[in-house]
Amino acid sequence: MNAILKPKTMPEVEFQPLTADWLDRVLDIENTVYPHPWSRANFEDSIKTGYQMQVLTSSDAKNADILGYFIAMKGFEEVHLLNITVSETYQRQGWAKLMLDALTVWSRGQGAAWLWLEVRGSNERAQQVYKAQGFKLVSVRQDYYPKGPKANGREDAIVMSLKL
Ligand SMILES: CC(C)(COP(=O)(O)OP(=O)(O)OC[C@H]1O[C@@H](n2cnc3c(N)ncnc32)[C@H](O)[C@@H]1OP(=O)(O)O)[C@@H](O)C(=O)NCCC(=O)NCCS
Incomplete structure (x- = not known):
């Protein structure tokens, strides 16, 4: 008898505007994954x-789960990615890639030629995800970020860009 291959379960997902209604839950994720989370005021x-x-959510209307979110600022012919976060439960499943793809499509639609971001020098995982997405290293801003809250000193920002 042939074995039946069961596909891995994958949630149906959708993008929704990140409005104030989502903030409590977004902040829970933000505070869990970052040593330097954005504050409520930042959002x-x-x-x-x-x-x-x-926000990228599961499409289960009754109990939508947040998989991740991103925030980007439009400039003149460029878009700056300010925050991209995947909830711990959903990391390493391709959701950051999906959000970067969506942001790329949106940015092109806005007439942008470049997508820019800054990432902490110590955040090698994020840098790897960006490189896999086609981002290239542009420059290093030395001692750009404070290291805290548990460590003293500062760390570099890696500036990366993607030609759209
Ligand atoms: C950095 C971050 C956004 C990446 O999100 P992610 O959803 O885990 O990233 P992806 O899944 O798209 O890709 C990451 C890995 O998953 C792997 N992957 C992609 N699709 C996959 C799938 N279907 N099944 C299994 N693995 C998969 C990728 O190959 C990659 O693996 P690798 O790192 O071992 O090479 C996430 O780790 C995060 O939110 N971190 C905390 C906040 C942060 O640092 N944000 C960035 C600030 S600049």
Whole structure:
């Protein structure tokens, strides 16, 4: 008898605007995954400013789970990625790639020629994800970020860009 191969379960997902309604749950994720999380005020200011902010959720309307979110700022012919985060439960399943693909499509639609980001020198995992997505190293900003809260000193920012 042939074995039946059961596909790995994968949630149905959708993008939704990251509005104030999502903030409590987004902050729970933010505070879990970052040693230097954005504050509620950072998110609220971004909403007020009108940045491109999306949450990626499961499509289970009754109990939608947040897989991740991203925030991007549109400039002149370029878009700057300010925050991209995948909830711990959903990491290493390709969701960051999906969000970067969505951001790329949106940025092209805005007439942008470049996508820019900065990442901590110590965040090698994120750098690897960006490189796999086609981002190239542009420059290093020395001692750009404070290391805290548990370590003293500062660390470099790696500036990367993607030609759209
Ligand atoms: C960095 C971050 C956004 C990456 O998110 P992610 O969803 O885990 O990234 P992806 O799954 O798209 O890709 C990462 C890995 O999953 C692997 N992967 C992709 N699709 C996969 C799949 N279907 N099944 C298994 N693995 C998969 C990729 O090959 C990659 O593996 P590798 O790192 O061993 O090479 C996430 O780790 C995160 O939120 N970290 C904390 C916050 C942070 O650092 N944000 C960036 C600040 S600049």
